[in-house]
Amino acid sequence: MSPLDHKLLRDLWRIKGQAAAIAVVIAVGVLLLVMMDGLVNSLVETKTAYYERYRLADVFASVTRAPRRTLDDLAAIPGVAAVEGRVNGAALIDLPGQQVPIRAQAVSVPEFRAPALNDDYLAAGRAIDPARQDQILLLEGFANAHGLVPGDALTVTMNGARRTLEIAGLAQSPEFLYTTPPGELAPDDARFAVIWMNEKALQAAFDLEGAFNEALLALGRDARLPAVLEAVDRILRPFGGTGAYGVENQMSNRFLTEEINSLRASSRAVPPIFLTVAAFLLYIVISRMIESEREQVGLLKAFGYSSAGIGLHYLKFVLAIAMTGAALGCLLGIVSGINVAEFYRAYYKFPFLLFRVDPAAFITGFIVSVLTASAGSFIVLRRVFALAPATAMRPPAPADYSRSERLGGVFRALLDQPSRMVARRLIRQPVRSLASTAGIGAGMALSVAMLSLMGGFDRTLMLNFSVIDRSDVTVTFTQPLGSDAIYALQRMEGVLVVEPFRNVSAVLRNGLHTYRGAINGLVAEPELNRAVDADMEAIYIRDDGIILAEALAEILRIAPGEMLTVEIQEGTRPVLQLPVAGVARSLLGSPAYFELGALNHSLGEQNRVSGAHLRIDGAYGDVIYDLLKNMPAVAGVSLKSDARASFETLMDTGAGAIRYIMAAIAGIITFGIVYNSAQIAFAERERDLASLRVIGFTKGEAAFVLLGELAVITVVALPVGSVLGYYMSAAIAAGFSTDLYRIPTIFVPSSYGTAAIAVLAAAIVSGWLVKRNVDRIDPVAALKTRG
Structure with missing residues (x-):
């Protein structure tokens, strides 16, 4: 082993605490990159495998009532590989102790074979007995939420008839990974169920003997989806078809895909921010560390070592720290990714999990870590190599500070001797002071951004369920009804306000940009469920134009005043040309608003409603629900309270839960930076502090000279971190926002206060650790030059 390698090991051991802190900063940045990459790849791989194994359909087509022979016509469409017809209907489950009826979706299964498409995975119990008309399979998530097991009985209302059914088994399905109650966006296992039932039994329940009301199609590799959808619509239109759509618009797949896209966007936007901050901080730390070894570099050159040899030595020094941190980050990223992915598996009810990290994530982590750390060392070494050995062994010549002499009187009048020493060092090395300030400020900015993101999630919930939705209860009907249904609700004792609405499925088009969703028909001046502008003021619902949510306007690339094509997918399926009358601030979902009367008129129907929002007297709640x-x-x-609880759960799980991990990582990075700054300052001034002890300064006074500088830099870094944090929070909030929910960029004073306290706490702990080193200084040994 060469002398330089011996020196390398000694140096690494000498600064083991500082090297470990740098490695941790690198590790947490790489951890986040690897973990999020693994999550995205794992969800994509698992979803794809699950869909293939249980044959999720490529096309879904609802119809009022179509004879079974129509399936042959669908199968003859070019590009169609398989067809399955089934019965799909709404149901209500009445459980003991539940205030409100629980909504369910009833799906038929063939009697003597497995479904050709959309098969189910039997998680517990047994399959349905073909000879039994009263047996069902129940969605496992719902069963677990209510403690139901095979053999239990359920009271179910379908098509107005109440019956008692026996649970034969518990099932999962790729079609129902993300299950939401109708009209809501957040999943809730306790408030929505799926029932699989014998085909003949379900046909009888919905008066569909010898018919189906939903067709499923699988496509071959050479199929063209638009052509298939057009052919399916043409065949089913005479039977009340409501528009075929691809799997990308299937509700569960759509939300799961949106979750994956959100994670993918976050993985592209957030880890680079963390790695950039970590890289900047590493540059500061490494460059100052090498700068402090200027005299040793000069001594090595005096002994005949070449600049290339010395540079290689310090490259090894940097690589040892950087690669250790990157390797640790990769390992922790895999462990964290597997654990978080397992959480996703349980949340989305995948029966299995395929975890995979793209090797590019490891490579990126190593490259960024090594290049950043190396850049700091080489920039400093280039300056040192340019010096003659004798010059390099001497401390750098002080700059000319004579112009600051006029401040001496002020300093002497206001500050004692140790304080003047702190002030002089800050003034005489402004670049280094500013770099340290920027480093600590960047670390604080990460904490501010993550805490503000948490505040943004909370504000989204508060605004949506307090300002936008001011109802207590939402009632939906099995089909659009007339005004008599609204009068019936108004006559109920305890119902204070009834506000009708109508939801109509539609395809919105603006040139090449398309969105399949719904038109929300509201009264002109809604009180209970409103459209609001950026200032949270109510928007008047127009009958001569449509109002789009911000997210929807962005998807369609359309602005107020431009024309939008609306293809209604119900009734006579009219095609409307409507101007965009305004853009609303919607924090949940991507709604489109149109005046209720105008919507009904465009459909050729009058006074039809899909449901109503209610404000009720809580004392009459049980009576109203009965x-x-x-x-x-x-x-x-x-109930709005249930819907809010579901969204809180959604935002604390899935992609929302990642923010807690990133907040912890931000805290670790912040502490690592403050600690490193303190340790480097000690390494740079160890000889100076020893000199102070020799001339009579006490341990406390010597420590004050060093820690006073850290204190000033930390205090100055607080406003810097606050400003950077605001803009960084905007970037991270944009990365987390999806079509499902929008995270606003808001100023949360508590976030800034908490982040500032965290920085100050890190400075105090770091100062205490450094003071112990100051107290242990051996003046004689410290004044000797290290070899």
Whole structure:
């Protein structure tokens, strides 16, 4: 082993604490990159495998009633590989102890074979007995939420008829990974169920003997989806078809894909921010560390070592720290990714998990870590190599500070001797002071951004369920009803306000940009469920134009005043040309608003509603819910409190939960930077501090000279971190926002205060650790030059 390698090992051991802190900063940045890459790849791989194994359909087509022979016509469409017809209907489950009826979706299964498409995975119990008309399979998530097991009985209302059914088994399906109550966006296992039932039994329940109301199609590799959708619509239109759509618009797949896209966007936007901050901080730390060894570099050159040899030595020094941190980050990233992916598996009810990290993530982590750390060392070494050995062994010549002499009187009048020493060092080395300030500020900015993101999630919930949605209960009907249904709700004791609405499925087009969703028909001046502008002021619902949510306007690339094509997918399926009358601030979902009367008029129907928002007297809640349970036309009842709880769960899980991990990582990086700054300052001034002790300074006074500088830099870094944090929070919030929810960029004073306290706490702990080193200084040994 060469002398330089011996020196390398000694130096690494000498600064083992500082090297470990640098390695941790690198590790947490790489950890985030690897973990998020693994999550995205794992979800994509698992989703793809699950869909293939259980044959999720490529095309879904709902119809009012079509004879079974129509399936042959669908199968004859070029590019169609398989067809399955089934019955799909709404149901209500009445569980003991539940205030409101629980909404369910009833799906038929063939009697003597497995479904050709959209097969289910039997998680517990047994399959349905073909000879039994009263047996069902129940969605496992719902069963677990209510403690139901095979053999239990359920009271279910379908098509106005109540019956008791036996649970034969518990099932999962790729079609129902993300299950939401109708009219809501957040999943809730406890408030929505899926029932698989014998085909003949379900046909009888919905008066569809010898018919189906939903067709499923699988496509071959050479199929053209637009042509297939057009052919399916043409065949099913005479039977009340409501528009075929591809799997990309299937509800569960759409939300799962949106979750994956959100994670992918976050993985592209957030880890680079963390790595950039870590890289900047590493540059500061490494460059100052090498700068402090200027005299040793000069001594090595005096002994005949070449600049290339010395540079290689310090490259090894940097690589040892950087690669250790990157390797640790990769390992921790894999462990964290597997654990978080397992959480996703349980959340989305995948029966298996395929975890995979793209090797490019490891390579990127290593390259960024090594190049950043190396850049700091080489920039400093180039300056040192340019000096003659004798010059390099001497401390750098001080700059000319004579112009600052006029400040001496001020300093002497206001500050004692140790304080003047702190002030002089800050003034005489402004670049280094500014770099340290920027480093600590960048670390604080990460904490501010993550804490503000948490505040943004909370504000999204508060605004949506307090300012936008001011109802207590939402009632949906099995089909659009007339005004008599609204009068019936108004006559209920305890119902204070009834506000009708109508939701109509539609395809919105602006040139090449398309969105399949719904038109929300509201009264002109809604009180309970409103459209609001950026200032949270109510927007008047127009009958001569459509109002789009911000997210929807961005998807369609359209602005107020431009024309939008609206293809209604119900009734006579008219095609409307409507101007965009305005853009609303929607924090949940991507709605499009149109005046209720104008929407009905465009459909050729009058006074039809899909449901109503209610404000009720809480004292009459149980009575109202009992009445709604017994109304055959009611498809579901949703309490705002339940919907809010579901969204809170959604935002604390899935992609929302990643913010907690990133907040912890931001805290680690912040502490690592403050600690490194303190340790480097000590290494740079160890000889000076020893000299102070020799001339009579006490341990406390010597420590004050060093820690006073850290204190000033930390305090100055607080406003810098606050400003950087605001802009960084905007970038991270944009990365987390999806079509499902929008995270606003807001100023949360508590976030800045908490981040500032965290920085100050890190400075105090780091100062205490450094003071111990100051107290242990051996003046005689410290004044000797290290070899």
